Amino acid sequence: MIASILDIQSEVKNALNGGLPIVALESTIISHGMPYPQNLETALQVEQILRDYGVVPATTAVLNGKLKVGLTEKELVHLAKSGQKIVKASRRDLPYLLSKNIDGATTVASTMIAAQLAGISIMATGGIGGVHRGASESFDISADLQELAHTNVAVVCAGIKSVLDISLTLEYLETHGVPVLGYKTSELPAFYTQKSGYNVTYRMESAKEIAQMLKVKWALPLNGGVIIANPIPKEKELSFEVMHKAIEEALLEEQKLGIKGKESTPFLLGKVKQLTSGTSLMANIELVYNNARVAAAVAKEYIALM
Numbered sequence: 001m002i003a004s005i006l007d008i009q010s011e012v013k014n015a016l017n018g019g020l021p022i023v024a025l026e027s028t029i030i031s032h033g034m035p036y037p038q039n040l041e042t043a044l045q046v047e048q049i050l051r052d053y054g055v056v057p058a059t060t061a062v063l064n065g066k067l068k069v070g071l072t073e074k075e076l077v078h079l080a081k082s083g084q085k086i087v088k089a090s091r092r093d094l095p096y097l098l099s100k101n102i103d104g105a106t107t108v109a110s111t112m113i114a115a116q117l118a119g120i121s122i123m124a125t126g127g128i129g130g131v132h133r134g135a136s137e138s139f140d141i142s143a144d145l146q147e148l149a150h151t152n153v154a155v156v157c158a159g160i161k162s163v164l165d166i167s168l169t170l171e172y173l174e175t176h177g178v179p180v181l182g183y184k185t186s187e188l189p190a191f192y193t194q195k196s197g198y199n200v201t202y203r204m205e206s207a208k209e210i211a212q213m214l215k216v217k218w219a220l221p222l223n224g225g226v227i228i229a230n231p232i233p234k235e236k237e238l239s240f241e242v243m244h245k246a247i248e249e250a251l252l253e254e255q256k257l258g259i260k261g262k263e264s265t266p267f268l269l270g271k272v273k274q275l276t277s278g279t280s281l282m283a284n285i286e287l288v289y290n291n292a293r294v295a296a297a298v299a300k301e302y303i304a305l306m
């Protein structure tokens, strides 16, 4: 049954059979996280960065009734050009979209699901979803966190965006046994900035150390994901004050407009981009590239231990 739903592209299949390193990539960031054509350029460039490191990219999406692992350039163009018209597909959306033949862009949660089904242990993204500010009223907690609680995929990201409640997100992750590793940092990065004011669970100095820890975790097996927080490069980061102001303004606007649920994250990202006159988009692109590099290194070290 699964074989008729899961569609692993031949390059990825060959890599799996040959024991080559693979990194999974999400597609909500393409359809909902960035405007066209920057989204397409970024999606293609991330794949290229992985290839330059000798790692096979596996971008995931729901297309034509299949959960696809590894996309063609044509499929990436489709996701990039269709933008918001493509359904943002998290865990709850997968069965509906797949049974109805409706295309969907995978979030971190559904990318982890696809990756685990395919046998891929590492994925890269920009930022993960988390506990939203005001969650005690709205109950808005991203399904990404539940997925991290039980699906065995390590997610390289640039930390936790301060549109979210970083403190509550870290508490949630602790409760569910999800380690938050800092790649060469003791402080959790906050997406656009290197600093957040919060500590990671453990600082790691190398991809090898991280790979060794992943191996031990899943050997036990302690099921669930791991966050590998990789700070945006110093020269690319945005000013904390400018970001703080833009985020506060975006949150106010969101409240005024009554935007909730799955529209929240794309709205906040778009608004922040508008308020920072596009510099946040440039930073977002750079941090994704940076995450691809670390994910590539971890994937190579991890496969070497298998």
Ligand code: PSU
Binding pocket: 026, 028, 029, 030, 032, 033, 034, 090, 106, 107, 108, 109, 126, 127, 128, 129, 130, 141, 142, 143, 144, 161, 261, 262, 263, 265, 269
């Ligand atoms: N953060 C970003 N850009 C994104 C997302 C998060 O900076 O595009 C996307 C990811 O796909 C993430 C999803 O998994 O938003 C989380 O959405 P929600 O909060 O609705 O679960």
Ligand code: MN
Binding pocket: 140, 141, 142, 143, 261, 262, 264
């Ligand atoms: Mn949500």
